[in-house]
Amino acid sequence: MTFHTRILIYLKEGVLDTQGKTVAKSLTDSGYSNLRNARVGKYIQLWIDADSREKAYEEADRMCDDLLVNELIEDYSIEVEEQ
Amino acid sequence: MTFHTRILIYLKEGVLDTQGKTVAKSLTDSGYSNLRNARVGKYIQLWIDADSREKAYEEADRMCDDLLVNELIEDYSIEVEEQ
Structure with missing residues (x-):
């Protein structure tokens, strides 16, 4: 059987996320003032x-x-579903 | 209220995923012969x-x-959960 696994990998809390900071800045600069934080994984x-x-x-x-x-x-977290 | 949204972004089917191919090759080269495919998003x-x-x-x-x-x-897909 083939299983479809979905893996999410993200930086640990406290690790500086420069990509996330850039995304957050781009979005707030584009007018999304209700954005509090962004993290990219x-x-x-x-x-x-x-x-x-x-x-x-x-x-x-x-x-x-x-x-x-x-x-x-x-x-990281892993989810498995049957294909 | 602050909501935590989780966004998954992935290449459309049929779009060549060079990163995924590289991951798949590295894994099969490391002995994971039961891996069929990998895609990176x-x-x-x-x-x-x-x-x-x-x-x-x-x-x-x-x-x-x-x-x-x-x-x-x-x-892409979006999931929202209350913080």
Whole structure:
């Protein structure tokens, strides 16, 4: 079975988010004065062959640990849905 | 009230995703042979002052149209939660 996993990767609280600051400034400069804050992260979709949803989750989690996430400065969350 | 909006921005189907291809190649080269495909997008969090969830959604949608999304090649989805 192929599972569609959706991974959100975002900077930990307290880590300076220069991209987010730039987005927030652009938006407030464009007149969106009701914007309080913006933070920019990554959205990675993976399609993984696995026997079960749990296995697909574990596999995605390992990929995050190994390669996708810099755990020093980033946090992440994973959602798995059957394809 | 401040609403936390989570925006997912991803390339439209059919648009070549070079970043996704690179991620997929790195992962399969690292031994993850059960990976079928990978696509990379953006995850933007906005904190917006608004009178209601609907107003916050509309405001986020306008920001996407104006500045955050290139609708020629990208699609997006918005989720709003009360802060």
